[in-house]
Amino acid sequence: MMLRTLRLTAAESVKLFANPVLYVSLVLIASAAVSGELAQGIFGGQKETVWRNHHAIHLFAYGFRFGMAIATLVLLVFSSMIFAGEFDRGTVKNLLTRPVTRTDVFAAKGVAVGALAAILYGFTLTVSLALALGMGELGPVWDDSMYLMWRDSDEILGHARKAVLMGFLPFLAAGGLGILVSNLTQSSGYAVAGALVLFLFGSLLLGEHPGLFLHHGTYPIRQLEIYARAGSTRWDPRMEEGLLFLKVPLFYIAGFLPAAWAVFRSRDITA
Amino acid sequence: MVAVLRTEGLSKRFGSLHAVEDLNLQVEEGDIYGFLGLNGAGKTTTMRMILRLIRPTAGRVSVFGKDIREDWIGIMSRVGSLVELPAYYPWLSARKNLEILRLATGGLPRARIDEVLALVGLERRMDDRVGTYSQGMRQRLGIAMALLPRPRLVFLDEPSNGLDPHGINHIRGVIRDLNRQEGTTFVISSHLLHEVEITANRVGILKEGRLILQDTMQGILARTVSGLRITAEPAGRAAELLRAQPWVRGVKAEETGALRVDCDPDAFARANSLLLQNGVTVSELTPARRTLEEFFLST
Ligand SMILES: Nc1ncnc2c1ncn2[C@@H]1O[C@H](COP(=O)(O)OP(=O)(O)OP(=O)(O)O)[C@@H](O)[C@H]1O
Numbered sequence: 001m002m003l004r005t006l007r008l009t010a011a012e013s014v015k016l017f018a019n020p021v022l023y024v025s026l027v028l029i030a031s032a033a034v035s036g037e038l039a040q041g042i043f044g045g046q047k048e049t050v051w052r053n054h055h056a057i058h059l060f061a062y063g064f065r066f067g068m069a070i071a072t073l074v075l076l077v078f079s080s081m082i083f084a085g086e087f088d089r090g091t092v093k094n095l096l097t098r099p100v101t102r103t104d105v106f107a108a109k110g111v112a113v114g115a116l117a118a119i120l121y122g123f124t125l126t127v128s129l130a131l132a133l134g135m136g137e138l139g140p141v142w143d144d145s146m147y148l149m150w151r152d153s154d155e156i157l158g159h160a161r162k163a164v165l166m167g168f169l170p171f172l173a174a175g176g177l178g179i180l181v182s183n184l185t186q187s188s189g190y191a192v193a194g195a196l197v198l199f200l201f202g203s204l205l206l207g208e209h210p211g212l213f214l215h216h217g218t219y220p221i222r223q224l225e226i227y228a229r230a231g232s233t234r235w236d237p238r239m240e241e242g243l244l245f246l247k248v249p250l251f252y253i254a255g256f257l258p259a260a261w262a263v264f265r266s267r268d269i270t271a
Numbered sequence: 272m273v274a275v276l277r278t279e280g281l282s283k284r285f286g287s288l289h290a291v292e293d294l295n296l297q298v299e300e301g302d303i304y305g306f307l308g309l310n311g312a313g314k315t316t317t318m319r320m321i322l323r324l325i326r327p328t329a330g331r332v333s334v335f336g337k338d339i340r341e342d343w344i345g346i347m348s349r350v351g352s353l354v355e356l357p358a359y360y361p362w363l364s365a366r367k368n369l370e371i372l373r374l375a376t377g378g379l380p381r382a383r384i385d386e387v388l389a390l391v392g393l394e395r396r397m398d399d400r401v402g403t404y405s406q407g408m409r410q411r412l413g414i415a416m417a418l419l420p421r422p423r424l425v426f427l428d429e430p431s432n433g434l435d436p437h438g439i440n441h442i443r444g445v446i447r448d449l450n451r452q453e454g455t456t457f458v459i460s461s462h463l464l465h466e467v468e469i470t471a472n473r474v475g476i477l478k479e480g481r482l483i484l485q486d487t488m489q490g491i492l493a494r495t496v497s498g499l500r501i502t503a504e505p506a507g508r509a510a511e512l513l514r515a516q517p518w519v520r521g522v523k524a525e526e527t528g529a530l531r532v533d534c535d536p537d538a539f540a541r542a543n544s545l546l547l548q549n550g551v552t553v554s555e556l557t558p559a560r561r562t563l564e565e566f567f568l569s570t
């Protein structure tokens with residue numbers, strides 16, 4: 001089972017990395033991250049303090065937030081096509097008539113979506129961090145006019161690290177939603193549209209409620225941005241202390257994946 | 272003889288439609304099994320059930336003597352298939368498409384990909400994106416996919432679909448060679464009766480989901496009408512005269528205007544003199560060839 005799933009995951013990666021859409025998406029993500037930081041760096045004005053440039057973490061938070069907003073859409077598109085695309089091209093019959101089980105195929109696709117999420121997250125992180133370090137400065141966070149040190153360097157860096165860690169699982173949960181929707185239709189067009197609509201609808205409806213909102217992905221980063229500007233808000237303490245950043249996305253993933261698997265296992269393939 | 276494929280009571284209903292009903296197929300090792308039936312007879316549905324793409328309403332399938340649910344992995348490593356249209360990733364080359372299936376199969380060397388591509392005559396275009404292929408080239412790729420795992424049993428659903436005459440001939444040759452040299456068993460569904468007639472050694476005919484006949488090709492041909500084929504002028508008068516003879520079992524006019532006379536083929540001379548004596552000009556008189564088409568259309 002492990003070996004078959006590994007082989008199938010390798011097959012998934014052949015498809016993924018040869019897909020031009022992936023590279024277009026990476027360019028879009030990078031553009032979003034870069035424009036977020038440039039906009040802040042240029043239009044945010046020059047500071048009066050000894051630290052004349054923006055704080056790197058402040059810029060990073062902008063870039064990462066913008067980049068992640070696009071990366072989330074990209075992950076939704078890819079994950080919602082991962083089954084539906086095989087159904088409407090008919091290629092699912094090729095896979096299922098090989099010496100593998102449906103569970104193997106499902107597992108490989110789940111791993112592929114997880115790996116793609118990690119790649120997108122790492123890519124967005126790298127691009128926004130590199131630019132932020134180039135344009136901004138590290139060190140303490142100073143008050144603009146009064147020359148007070150608001151945050152020391154270690155504190156702001158530690159906070160940023162946490163924010164980045166807390167963002168990943170919620171992002172992954174969006175991939176879980178994509179996998180579920182992907183199994184509910186035979187058409188990749190409907191799957192993509194359905195996943196995006198459901199995701200945006202969920203975001204609007206569940207809003208910022210920390211116990212319900214499936215996508216906290218950009219929330220800690222948004223908070224980081226305020227924090228790096230010397231604002232006093234951290235995130236809702238329940239995010240960290242109540243482990244909501246962990247529990248909420250895992251709850252969604254634990255709902256989405258078994259449902260998707262049950263549908264995939266029992267469906268008639270007439271492609 | 273070992274039954275390579277056996278279905279018992281295999282049935283599939285779609286709502287109130289009985290697409291396949293109580294099907295008992297038996298395909299033996301080394302067969303080229305022609306699976307015939309009109310549009311909608313249930314050929315594709317049967318193949319899908321055998322390959323577990325759809326769930327049968329009832330019945331069992333065994334391949335290589337084992338129930339497919341018991342040894343699915345073992346069985347499928349030696350089974351290849353092309354069901355309905357070939358499916359592929361259009362942004363990938365033929366080679367990459369096959370690489371994906373090679374990975375999904377396991378245990379096949381990379382060289383096998385070039386081997387099957389050469390076998391179906393795609394070697395010159397194998398690095399082009401499949402999205403740019405012609406219909407016949409895609410069909411060839413579909414057949415290459417079916418042959419990739421060096422299967423002992425291959426299902427081909429309308430393999431000649433979209434192929435030019437040269438392509439049909441080529442693929443027929445590939446099937447025959449694999450069958451003769453490696454003993455590969457084929458189950459081929461087709462509408463091209465002539466095609467089945469010259470390749471298959473066993474035939475199953477499906478009608479509205481039921482297997483109405485399963486026999487060797489020789490057995491089936493023996494059941495077709497035998498007799499004479501006569502082109503005469505005036506044809507109406509010739510038919511009238513022949514029908515009146517006690518040794519004639521029946522006379523049918525073909526579309527070409529020729530007459531098909533159901534009688535003993537030895538009645539050659541008798542028919543000729545009968546027509547000549549009655550002032551009918553005979554321009555052609557030959558023993559009628561038994562064809563699968565004739566038999567099929569009469570079922
Ligand atoms: N998914 C489905 N839902 C409902 N009915 C179906 C489905 N698939 C097939 N059928 C019906 O089952 C019957 C058999 O179809 P099938 O595709 O097996 O025929 P076939 O013998 O392969 O025909 P053809 O020669 O046209 O390919 C048809 O009446 C078809 O409409």
Ligand SMILES: [Mg+2]
Nearest residue numbers: 314315355428
């Ligand atoms: Mg069919």
